[in-house]
Amino acid sequence: MSYQTLLYYCYSPIADAEQFAADHLQFCKSLNLVGRIIVADEGLNGTVSGTKESCKIYMDTIHADERFKKTEFKIDEVEEPSFIKMHCRYKSEIVHSGLRDKTIIDPNKKTGKHLEPKEFLELKDQEDVVILDVRSNYEHNLGKFKNAITLDIENFRDFPNKINELAQYKDKKVLTYCTGGIKCEKASALLLHHGFQDVYQLHGGIIKYGKEAGGEDFEGKCYVFDNRIAVDVNSVNPTIVSKCYNCGITTPKMINCANPECNEHITQCDNCGETLEGCCSIACTTNPRKRPYDGTGYYVKVPQPINKKVKLAEPFE
Template sequence: MKTEEQNTTQAKYSVLLYYIYSPIDNVVEYRDIHHQFCLDNHLLGRIIIAPEGLNGTVSGLVEDCDKYMKWIKSDPRFAKVDFKVEQSETHTFKKLYVKIKKEIVHSELPVDPLIQTGKHLEPEDFKQLIKNDPNVVLVDMRSNYEHSVGRFKGAVTFDMENLRELPEHMHEIEHLKDKKVITYCTGGIKCEKASAYLLSQGFTDVYQLHGGIIKYGLEEGGEDFDGKCYVFDNRLTTEVNKVNPVVISKCHICGTTCDRMVNCANPDCNEHVPICEKCGVEMQGACSIECKENPRKRFYDGTGYYAKTTEGYKPEIAFRTRKNTKNLQIVEELGLV
């Protein structure tokens, strides 16, 4: 099994993916401290701080990411956090956002993973179980555009935009209540609440892939994961399967085999679809003629990635000096100010 340190020895930059459910009472103060640490150590990415815990994906120089991991774990609340560490030649983010939200993954599911959740399977155990137990069913808890470019062989998938829609799809797996159900997602975070929700709905033998697709790829080579894994940084996808890889997606424009994911250049659309390089150039990053002709279409630089812009969000300004921001609204709603 690879350690966090071993994963970061061969490249100039690291990409970290992590979450932890651990109560945070001082979210306002901690948000400021966390944000300043990232600024001081040249880290970029998206970090969510909520009363229930932390969720982040961060990129930076190897030494800066090592320092960040040690700093997080030095806090007793987060000592058990599990970092998934990938290698990169550059930053995989263009900006830094450290935000306060109600949940570390938006689900609105009436469950608490600190009270009940599915049994955690380490990647090695997961691999053996899906190979040797015919009573196992894999259930993908990610959004439709994510599993369209990559998923485990034979997995059940839902046509949902986000985890909030899971209750609307429960009828699709109602007949699986007598099976061993293993949920999976990118890094494991969605499964904490998704598996808990399945248990609340009468499923009795529920598991989840600990660390998600990314950890499985890093530690077990990603066998039987078809396609690529969608990620929320400027790579858009990352390779997982080093054993028996295949491409399962096709170009949205011409239909050729393609696993190159693109965000439509039209911000009014912003669909996540596979588009080959040739069509990407010809369509200027748009997914249709209508989107190509939209006057608000963004400049296509060949990547199909567009950094999220947030009005009024300036990392260099302390949180408490900003007014009328979404952060402040959420904090007020939570009764924390």
Template sequence: MKPYRVLLYYCYTTIENPEQFRDEHHQLCIRLNLLGRIIVAPEGLNGTVSGSPADCEEYMRIVKADPRFDSLEFKVDESDEHAFQKLNVRLKNEIVNSDLPVDPLVRTGIHLEPEDFKKLKDEEDVVLIDMRSNYEHSVGKFKGAITFDMENLRELPQHMEEIKHLKKKKVITYCTGGIKCEKASAYLIDQGFENVYQLHGGIIKYGLEAGGEDFDGKCYVFDNRVAVEVNQVNPVVIATCYRCGSPTDRMINCASPACNNHVTLCENCGDEHQGTCRNECKADPNLRPYDGTGYYAKETRGYSPLLGYRSQQASMSH
């Protein structure tokens, strides 16, 4: 049993006073010593936080006690340390950036629990579609899944031409924790796709509850861990080193702050090239020291969650 927990969650629900809720939620996280990233919007709540088992249990209890989050599900993973350096609770217009003209509270694809997804995914008339960004699926994806060369979900409409011939198939969308699929599956329905499903809880829940079978590679995550193991049944490595082409699933950020590319880099190339993706990056005068992880947290000097809260208050008052 590892000493920390990582909670991944989202919930589409109406939050009538999101600014007040954001402030109260930030204070709750400070009280429970949680670190992470949380987005509050009029349409709901989305977050990943880490903390001690006891603090995470109390956080889940308090959130679930609010009737607005009755349907919220926590994906709970273990970690050797805090998965974040800071606490950010931000107010935004959407809980995941999409700009798609859909409302998940009105209509989405049919939610498949992990075991149901496992049974359905290999049927002949089923197509899996990855709704994540290119750097995410480059390090791991489901066997045979369709992927798009896109930076974020806003670009989904530009890729409809690539899949328009699949409108009569059973289409299952998937993403890291399920949140992108709420809007992506709704958008596919609006575009005339007839049988749309989505993997409920995403890749993470599938790994935790169903063993992760047929997920090739690792799952990219937006915290210090960078990428995590999912498949406990038939794991394979699908990514190759950005520099030498050898098989690797080590995902890093380039050590050059001016570049900061998400790339896969094997241990040998990481050591030899100081964690950079190209020779030009090595010449960056601000090159960050490479510690073997390829993860570079933002400067935390003088930071405390309470100071972060106060600075937000100050910016909101201007």
């Protein structure tokens, strides 16, 4: 049996979004889909996986809804479903911006100019252009565009506080990119709000760029928010740029620390993974709640103890 994994988002107002999330969860379960979907008043953000037949019904249903008819799905053929369970939750935003006043940016009203992958490819190396990665540290440590500017952020909600660091590029064409495009909608809108004049975004993100432009000059792998963890993008001039968090050897493998109270995203070679049992440090190997390491470094989320400060993965793309 063949399966697909769908990555998508849509900024479109949803009335009674909390009820929509509950109903949508039941719909997905009726199709035997697995995945994670965030529903907010501003729209949808999801990754779902299942049989080709179920995925087609899902896409057709989304497109049949007037609110979501422009939704673009990035489709990957996979050997098995990319999740174990189906989650569909209501949240305040489909991508947490970290802004107290969320009304200052609305991707439906003002956002960066969309560049198709081949347009991005043609423009990215021009002299008056800078490429800006708006993803988190663990993502761009695994892979990024050649010569891209990266920011020291743990979550996208930290992005607004980094705007001042980019002031030197206000006279440049700023090309933003992320995994699937959803973060760029808000990041580029925020740059425009702060006086940047010439702001663009890679339409469909790294995933679409890999499919339509061969991933040229994307160095390393692309982090994805499912049990695949990382996927290949570049079929033109591929390279590995990430290094093992523990020993420094070059490795493309990324894991979550086996200690659920840490859950750090790190790149780790197989030797260190075996030695540390999938943990980022010796200290984490002694945690009584340490999860069994099966070599993948992917774990189904489990409830955390109350009042424990836990570092969690940021919302998926």
